[in-house]
Amino acid sequence: TQQVKDQNRESQRRSRARRLELINDLKNQVQDYQRRGASASLEMQRLAQAVTHENQRLRSLLSERGVSQEEIQQYLSSSPAALLKTPDVLYSHEPASFRCEACGSASVFREALPAVTIEKRADSCASSPQTAPGAPGSMASSCTSPETTYNGSSTAADAAASNLPSVSPTDDMETSCDTAASILVDLHHHVDPQRARAALGCKGSSSCTVSNIKIFQLLDNFPE
Known part of the structure; x- marks a missing residue:
């Protein structure tokens, strides 16, 4: 029906927007690390x-x-x-x-x-x-x-x-598993939150963090 098509288009639009936001955030982090590394x-x-x-x-x-x-x-x-x-x-x-x-x-x-x-x-x-x-x-x-x-x-x-800046890249290169699962569900409509969490490597219902690289891989190619 037209309503379902409209919902799918809106869902895809939100997924693309969130993906673009994540990519821009990663670019900003890389640029920040480069500046801090040079300093x-x-x-x-x-x-x-x-x-x-x-x-x-x-x-x-x-x-x-x-x-x-x-x-x-x-x-x-x-x-x-x-x-x-x-x-x-x-x-x-x-x-x-x-x-x-x-x-x-x-x-x-x-x-x-x-x-x-x-x-x-x-x-x-x-x-x-x-x-x-x-x-x-x-x-x-x-x-x-x-x-x-x-x-x-x-x-x-x-x-x-002792005044050298402390660089900890791992903290900013990870995303909450709940947020990552929500992104995957929005992009891949056949995926439910449990499958998304399992694909991300999360175990149980407790919240954790996953690598942004892993999220990008699943955005492009989610296992059937």
């Missing part, structure tokens, strides 16, 4: 540059305190287990390194340097060979004169890294 990449590059600059300044300061670059590199290349066995080494975090996914650099270090204590040599004191903490093979004075203590840390890098 995160730029932030990662900025952090890598900041950490590299900080490490260079820390190395320069250690050099001024009498620690050679070879000793610094030897310390950084030492295993954390070996450092734990050395009673003179005091540090709050184990040294670590990471590869920057944005720029591909593998020379970016996030290390927590040990507390290095360097004693000033008094003119009236006789110095003798002594290993300074955190600087293997270096010479330190045995005089009990005022101390200069340097505590290296990666707090600046850690604080900046």
